[in-house]
Amino acid sequence: MNERYISLIRVIPSSAAGSTAARIRFVVAAILVLASLAAGRANAAAPTPGPALSIQRIQGPITVDGDLTEAAWQTVPAITQWYETRVGDNVEPQVKNVAYLAYDDKYFYAGFAFDDPAPGAVRAPIGDHDAVPSSTDYAGVILDSRNDGKTAQMFLSNPNGVQYDAISSDVSGEDNAPDFFWESAGRITATGWSLEIRIPFSSLRYSEGAEPTWGVLLYRNYPRDRRYQFFSTRLPRDVNCFICNSSPLKGLSNLPKGQHLVVAPFATAGRNSAPREGLGTPLEDDKIETDTGVDVKWNPLANTAIDGTLNPDFSQVESDAAQITANERFALFFAEKRPFFLEGVDLLSTPMQAVYTRTITAPRAGLRATGKFGSTAYTALVTEDRGGGLVILPGPQGSDFALQDFKSRVGVARVRQDRGNSFGSFLVTGREVDGGGHNVVFGPDAQWRPRPSDSFTGQALWSDSRTPNRPDLAAEWDRRRLQDHAVTLNWSHSTPHPDWFVQVQDIGKNFRADNGFMPNVGYREAYAEGGYTIRPKDKFLSRVRFFTVNYFDGDPDGRLLNRRISVGSGMDGKLNSFIRVELNRDDFRVGNQVLDRFRPRFYVESSPGRILNFVSLDAYAGEEIDFANGRKAHGLTLVGSMSVRPSDHLELRGDASRRFIDVNADGRSGRLFTAEVERVRATYSFNSRSFLRVIGQYVQTRRDTSLYTFAIGEKDASFSTSALFAYKLNWQTVLYAGFGDNRTFLESTDELENSARQWFTKISYAWQR
Numbered sequence: 001m002n003e004r005y006i007s008l009i010r011v012i013p014s015s016a017a018g019s020t021a022a023r024i025r026f027v028v029a030a031i032l033v034l035a036s037l038a039a040g041r042a043n044a045a046a047p048t049p050g051p052a053l054s055i056q057r058i059q060g061p062i063t064v065d066g067d068l069t070e071a072a073w074q075t076v077p078a079i080t081q082w083y084e085t086r087v088g089d090n091v092e093p094q095v096k097n098v099a100y101l102a103y104d105d106k107y108f109y110a111g112f113a114f115d116d117p118a119p120g121a122v123r124a125p126i127g128d129h130d131a132v133p134s135s136t137d138y139a140g141v142i143l144d145s146r147n148d149g150k151t152a153q154m155f156l157s158n159p160n161g162v163q164y165d166a167i168s169s170d171v172s173g174e175d176n177a178p179d180f181f182w183e184s185a186g187r188i189t190a191t192g193w194s195l196e197i198r199i200p201f202s203s204l205r206y207s208e209g210a211e212p213t214w215g216v217l218l219y220r221n222y223p224r225d226r227r228y229q230f231f232s233t234r235l236p237r238d239v240n241c242f243i244c245n246s247s248p249l250k251g252l253s254n255l256p257k258g259q260h261l262v263v264a265p266f267a268t269a270g271r272n273s274a275p276r277e278g279l280g281t282p283l284e285d286d287k288i289e290t291d292t293g294v295d296v297k298w299n300p301l302a303n304t305a306i307d308g309t310l311n312p313d314f315s316q317v318e319s320d321a322a323q324i325t326a327n328e329r330f331a332l333f334f335a336e337k338r339p340f341f342l343e344g345v346d347l348l349s350t351p352m353q354a355v356y357t358r359t360i361t362a363p364r365a366g367l368r369a370t371g372k373f374g375s376t377a378y379t380a381l382v383t384e385d386r387g388g389g390l391v392i393l394p395g396p397q398g399s400d401f402a403l404q405d406f407k408s409r410v411g412v413a414r415v416r417q418d419r420g421n422s423f424g425s426f427l428v429t430g431r432e433v434d435g436g437g438h439n440v441v442f443g444p445d446a447q448w449r450p451r452p453s454d455s456f457t458g459q460a461l462w463s464d465s466r467t468p469n470r471p472d473l474a475a476e477w478d479r480r481r482l483q484d485h486a487v488t489l490n491w492s493h494s495t496p497h498p499d500w501f502v503q504v505q506d507i508g509k510n511f512r513a514d515n516g517f518m519p520n521v522g523y524r525e526a527y528a529e530g531g532y533t534i535r536p537k538d539k540f541l542s543r544v545r546f547f548t549v550n551y552f553d554g555d556p557d558g559r560l561l562n563r564r565i566s567v568g569s570g571m572d573g574k575l576n577s578f579i580r581v582e583l584n585r586d587d588f589r590v591g592n593q594v595l596d597r598f599r600p601r602f603y604v605e606s607s608p609g610r611i612l613n614f615v616s617l618d619a620y621a622g623e624e625i626d627f628a629n630g631r632k633a634h635g636l637t638l639v640g641s642m643s644v645r646p647s648d649h650l651e652l653r654g655d656a657s658r659r660f661i662d663v664n665a666d667g668r669s670g671r672l673f674t675a676e677v678e679r680v681r682a683t684y685s686f687n688s689r690s691f692l693r694v695i696g697q698y699v700q701t702r703r704d705t706s707l708y709t710f711a712i713g714e715k716d717a718s719f720s721t722s723a724l725f726a727y728k729l730n731w732q733t734v735l736y737a738g739f740g741d742n743r744t745f746l747e748s749t750d751e752l753e754n755s756a757r758q759w760f761t762k763i764s765y766a767w768q769r
Contacts, residue, residue, distance in 0.1 A: 295340065354429060615642045
């Protein structure tokens, strides 16, 4: 790395003290320094989109069945120029790929014919929607229908019609939580496999010009001895964006102008059972609970969506997989899965996670508008949260939780102005609590791409809070006033060999984002990561990246909070394998002392074949820190996963994790705790629309209480089982029927006692016009 960059990073910790204005001026100065360095090198051209592709309007009908011999396809020009972008560097693919693009008054069509020297080796397991891992064969189209060069919708399918859809953003990455209405069908042939895709224009967002230009990427995933990827355009390795490489799509005209309506009413029924007089007593059934509600989506214009929901059902048909929380200092993140929040989900993603919609735990109703006019994109939502669940209480050395035992009203809005491959944006969020209390967060963010290999991203936020008058729930909820700032800036640089990422952050101790996920406040951070990549030819390893990761977190007075110095390597190899090795030296402030640890990490994963579909192991071993008691220790953390497919219809998946810490306290050594999670999931898919799934999950933590400096129980444990049958005509026309049973460890009986039991059913139908 250039010595100028290293010098910049070194001065950050030493300048941690000072007023808020001084700290902000420092970050702004860092932005200008980095920008000037990039501008001095900005003589390279902007990202070069791929060659223009043509699409043709057809008159005859197309049946989506994977058969490309219909008359309507015969007049559509073939797209035969493809590039292998992984493992090869934009070279001729080793197998032939052909695509066809067409449209009519209602639909966008894509057809594909893929050669394969061994059709019997095609991996196309049947599973739930989005269950299309990278270890399987799939293909499809990636559409930048707004032609902004930043964000696109992905429509991918395997040969058995199992679909994967997502939003891919050059700013926020890929998110497969959003679902869309579309159809696909494939078939394995004597020479490979074929695929047909039909997408209603109502599932796309686009401008209403007479002859709009879209961006498009055609894609095939080809896993054999390695994972190969083929695209219809080159993906240069010195360009750190993806959608920006899209080819212009020419030939569209007179597309539908919106006025599409989806009304999706639902009904649920269920019964819960709980211990009659506390844990250890027999279960008693509650009365059967029924509920109804409706979700509405209206597209008044092709580029605008209005979402409304009344008494929404935000239940999740599969609970979040448990994570080990023992000896963790900050709250763990769980992804959003609820449909109402997922229109234009990329607009809710900012450099700092100031919006985390799972903080809205139980909305009574909600209204949202998302759209784009010209180069300006926007989204805004309002809802009333009935409360329940937990609220994160952030801090510099750890986070805590409090019960959200109150109602509140929530609003979120963001506007983004695009300028070529760069943008500027403004975000505001608010929450008003019944009985008094509020939180408002607002501020700008921006991204500048002066050249293909470089991007600069920054955000500045200010918060104003009045905590609710509920000291019974949290000590800081005593109507106190909290005001502070949060600022971040990063620089990402990518080339075929060297790369680096530099970031500075300043998060005030009184900053609060009640609608976001920011569990760590009251610190300033300097972060620098650098790497160098080599790509051996005709070896077991096809890519090796050597890297170093270093950061320093200090409090507002300049004292160290956390520090890491790390070196390692990440490697791609045969058997669709990936290996990562790290040597990590960490320092942590725990209370008033600084403790260090040396804890190497080893990670390996592989997808060797159709039956043994996936296996992984993640291991941390060496010195540890006992955060709860403030002392050094030794320990081991193991996280493993395995997926086996005896047939295309059946998947057996096992996940297990285990962590233990050994300490020496007052001359006495022993095992402080052992925490473990085991989860087994069996899924039988009848076809791409229906499946039966059974899950069993056991979570346990055992402790030696004599080694703790405070009172704590010897054991926590729970065991849960669930079964679910699902039929999905599409993502909003569904039928669910499920059962769950939960058992919790009771110390007085030394047994897992029944703690809850439930059954439920849900039916929803999406009516479209």
